[in-house]
Amino acid sequence: MRTPNFGVIPNLSKSFSREFSLEMFRRGSFTRQFEYQVKHAFDQKIFQIPIYLCIGQEFNPAAYSMVLKDFQIFAQHRAHGIYLSFGAPPEKLRDELMGLPSGCSGGMSGSNAIQGPEINMFGHSGLMGEQVPISVGAAMASNRPTLTVCGDASVEEDYIYPSLGYAITKKLPVLFICEDNGLSILTKVEVRRNWSAVDMARSLGMPAIEITDDPWLIAHHIKEKKKDLPGFINIQTVRNLWHSGTGTDGPPEWDRYQLVKNEMTHLGLQAEVEQIETETTLQAEQIWEKQLQKLSAK
Ligand SMILES: Cc1ncc(C[n+]2csc(CCOP(=O)(O)OP(=O)(O)O)c2C)c(N)n1
Numbered sequence: 001m002r003t004p005n006f007g008v009i010p011n012l013s014k015s016f017s018r019e020f021s022l023e024m025f026r027r028g029s030f031t032r033q034f035e036y037q038v039k040h041a042f043d044q045k046i047f048q049i050p051i052y053l054c055i056g057q058e059f060n061p062a063a064y065s066m067v068l069k070d071f072q073i074f075a076q077h078r079a080h081g082i083y084l085s086f087g088a089p090p091e092k093l094r095d096e097l098m099g100l101p102s103g104c105s106g107g108m109s110g111s112n113a114i115q116g117p118e119i120n121m122f123g124h125s126g127l128m129g130e131q132v133p134i135s136v137g138a139a140m141a142s143n144r145p146t147l148t149v150c151g152d153a154s155v156e157e158d159y160i161y162p163s164l165g166y167a168i169t170k171k172l173p174v175l176f177i178c179e180d181n182g183l184s185i186l187t188k189v190e191v192r193r194n195w196s197a198v199d200m201a202r203s204l205g206m207p208a209i210e211i212t213d214d215p216w217l218i219a220h221h222i223k224e225k226k227k228d229l230p231g232f233i234n235i236q237t238v239r240n241l242w243h244s245g246t247g248t249d250g251p252p253e254w255d256r257y258q259l260v261k262n263e264m265t266h267l268g269l270q271a272e273v274e275q276i277e278t279e280t281t282l283q284a285e286q287i288w289e290k291q292l293q294k295l296s297a298k
Pocket residue numbers: 077078126127128150151152153154155181183184185243
């Protein structure tokens with residue numbers, strides 16, 4: 001069952017330092033504001049490529065980035081938040097979306113195949129789930145800790161099962177995360193399958209858990225899992241906008257952004273949250289304004 005409380009541990013946020021919560025909030029908030037700028041530019045027809053926004057899911061990568069250091073990263077098409085949270089240059093993502101040679105993939109990939117060498121983030125080809133076997137191969141070749149993120153639909157691809165099986169057989173240092181927004185474009189997960197990704201991973205002997213997208217909960221479980229990899233986490237999360245583009249089909253199942261703000265208030269950090277929101281909004285606006293002004297001056 002999908003719920004914003006799946007697996008929640010009461011008062012967990014209190015076990016993290018104030019600095020941790022503030023920095024995690026800053027990362028999620030900046031991603032959200034950056035994505036709003038992308039939406040704005042797209043709606044103004046500044047560029048007309050397919051875009052895959054992560055609004056609603058922005059605290060997942062914020063949480064990963066707080067607890068994973070020096071991991072190589074393999075993600076799929078909805079990866080702006082991973083790129084930004086781990087600290088790759090936002091200007092290069094902006095330029096990528098605008099098709100400029102200064103973009104993170106030389107302006108050739110657009111939104112769905114971004115890479116960030118600065119954070120060891122590898123690009124994606126657009127073939128759903130291909131990052132999973134590739135990441136397993138990369139982990140085997142390098143023995144480097146590896147973060148592999150896929151969606152609830154890409155986890156259904158037939159190359160995922162043997163990849164997870166190989167990773168557990170060879171004890172490869174891979175953390176697999178399935179960002180389960182319950183949707184493959186528009187098709188709901190319950191229409192597509194009657195099995196769970198966690199059961200699939202467990203059937204191979206892979207330690208696996210299912211949780212909601214509370215960022216403290218994610219950080220807590222990643223901290224545990226990374227001590228003994230490989231491991232698998234299925235995160236129930238909510239995509240607020242369309243699969244591709246900026247539209248919406250109505251209110252989201254739950255509003256994680258607001259729930260996180262409520263939790264920050266419980267932690268006594270309301271004033272800091274307001275300040276961070278002001279700062280990240282301004283930061284994202286300035287990043288986009290600069291390039292848009294340059295373009296209009298041409
Ligand atoms: C092998 C393959 N089949 C189909 C597609 C078309 N396609 C692109 S994204 C997508 C849905 C992806 O869903 P999910 O993995 O859950 O990620 P989400 O978009 O929900 O974040 C589909 C069907 C594709 N890119 N590759």
